[in-house]
Amino acid sequence: MKHADSSVAASPAAGPRAKEPLTDPLARLEAITPNSKRLIEEARRYTAGGLSHNARFHKPYPLFFNRAEGSRVWDVDGNVFIDLWMAHYDAILGHSPPEVMASLRAALENGLHIGLPVAQELDLARHVTRWVPGAQRVRFCVSGTESTMYALRLARGFTRRGTVIKMVGGWHGANTELMVDVSPPVYGMPESLGLPPELTQGVRTVEFNDIQAARNLIREVGDDLAAVIVEPMLGSVGMIPAEPEYLAGLREETTKAGALLIFDEIITGFRVALGGASQTYGVQPDLVTLGKVLGGGMAIGAVAGREDVLALSDITRNVPKWEKVVIGGGTYACNPLSMAAGSATLEILSREQSTLYPSLRDNTRYVTDGIRQGFSQAGIPVTITGMESLFCVHFTREKDHPVRSMADILEHTFYDKYLELAQRLRVNGVFMFHNGAISTTHSRQDLDAIIRAFHTAAQEMAQGG
Numbered sequence: 001m002k003h004a005d006s007s008v009a010a011s012p013a014a015g016p017r018a019k020e021p022l023t024d025p026l027a028r029l030e031a032i033t034p035n036s037k038r039l040i041e042e043a044r045r046y047t048a049g050g051l052s053h054n055a056r057f058h059k060p061y062p063l064f065f066n067r068a069e070g071s072r073v074w075d076v077d078g079n080v081f082i083d084l085w086m087a088h089y090d091a092i093l094g095h096s097p098p099e100v101m102a103s104l105r106a107a108l109e110n111g112l113h114i115g116l117p118v119a120q121e122l123d124l125a126r127h128v129t130r131w132v133p134g135a136q137r138v139r140f141c142v143s144g145t146e147s148t149m150y151a152l153r154l155a156r157g158f159t160r161r162g163t164v165i166k167m168v169g170g171w172h173g174a175n176t177e178l179m180v181d182v183s184p185p186v187y188g189m190p191e192s193l194g195l196p197p198e199l200t201q202g203v204r205t206v207e208f209n210d211i212q213a214a215r216n217l218i219r220e221v222g223d224d225l226a227a228v229i230v231e232p233m234l235g236s237v238g239m240i241p242a243e244p245e246y247l248a249g250l251r252e253e254t255t256k257a258g259a260l261l262i263f264d265e266i267i268t269g270f271r272v273a274l275g276g277a278s279q280t281y282g283v284q285p286d287l288v289t290l291g292k293v294l295g296g297g298m299a300i301g302a303v304a305g306r307e308d309v310l311a312l313s314d315i316t317r318n319v320p321k322w323e324k325v326v327i328g329g330g331t332y333a334c335n336p337l338s339m340a341a342g343s344a345t346l347e348i349l350s351r352e353q354s355t356l357y358p359s360l361r362d363n364t365r366y367v368t369d370g371i372r373q374g375f376s377q378a379g380i381p382v383t384i385t386g387m388e389s390l391f392c393v394h395f396t397r398e399k400d401h402p403v404r405s406m407a408d409i410l411e412h413t414f415y416d417k418y419l420e421l422a423q424r425l426r427v428n429g430v431f432m433f434h435n436g437a438i439s440t441t442h443s444r445q446d447l448d449a450i451i452r453a454f455h456t457a458a459q460e461m462a463q464g465g
Helices: 025-031 033-041 098-106 119-131 144-159 211-224 245-258 276-281 305-312 338-349 353-377 406-412 418-428 445-462
Strands: 063-068 072-076 078-083 137-140 163-169 201-207 225-230 260-264 287-290 301-305 382-387 390-395 436-437
Touching: 025 418, 063 144, 072 225, 072 418, 078 119, 078 406, 078 445, 119 137, 119 301, 119 338, 137 260, 137 305, 144 163, 144 260, 144 287, 144 301, 144 305, 163 211, 163 305, 201 211, 211 245, 225 245, 225 301, 260 276, 276 287, 338 353, 353 390, 353 445, 390 418, 418 445
Parallel strands: 163 201, 163 225, 225 260, 260 287
Antiparallel strands: 063 072, 072 078, 137 301, 287 301, 382 390, 390 436
């Protein structure tokens, strides 16, 4: 397939090729993506639904891509999009950053996976323990799902208690135990077939950002509370940041209860600050789970935190196996390529943190201010939430209504409008699901093009009622 040349890739107007002026965004997208349509039809012959990750599904069918560089992605039909998905928010330095790619090429010279200790894992561990508040020790695995699983295991093993509290709408990967009250709009029902009731019964839920409700539940659970696990920014459902007093309150209450506080920073870790949300809020958890940015574009997960808690996973401890916490990590834990890419990424972030993070914050504010203006001009009330380089547009039923929790989303927003917005953005040259992520490679031209695409989508949505 012929890729767009560099002049096209640098243009703020880069987007899908010329198309018929159809009003239905799904029909418009289908008209310019025949190769993706063919591939998804073929894929359904081999995989259930044609995909292996549900989050990548969108209508009329998932697009297939074959190139990503900087702020752009190219699909198999040659359409080029300014990317706001950014590899599940992973690509803070943009797609294929040269310095990280160079580290990967150097690592490849020594082979692929060895399945034995490698020096590169020490480099990444040093970065984690240096920059993440309270990360005295770290254990690596291969995915965020595994990291939250191990965090719960450590918490229960350390406290010798059974119950964990999570937030309504909180997504901690496909962790069996935490698949409780995850997906809107219906809660209180099983999130999936095949979940053992005896496992999910050990998890209680409470609304995000409601410290009094959390206090009440913590006290109700009492001496059986092992941990509270929380995303400092409720991520997958709409980039809703925690209120500072909320996290501080959770820290106080878990300490009083003799339970652990776990921050799921798989999204926010190294994204909102070099030390993640723990640094931003000045609240130190007992354990933190990491992923995404940590791997520099390669598969990774990690659980880090207090030395005395992580010590339970130390295989050299001379105690019976039932007095240890097993953290296997997976066959590909500490894969040299992941370690190299992660270390290179954190080297860049630490070296440039004084200018990189403020620039990301300013650029994101520029975009979100432009988005607000576009929807205001269209007469559509929206509330934009987020932290630093991450944001989400919520279509509120009332003008300027705050969005602080899943209860607010369900009661005060038109939840299905996320999908329509994403559809209209795609046919206007911007790829997004319902959350946006800005990278260091999004130029001012890109930001202006993103704003124009949102303005066009707002006008189209207004015309459609």
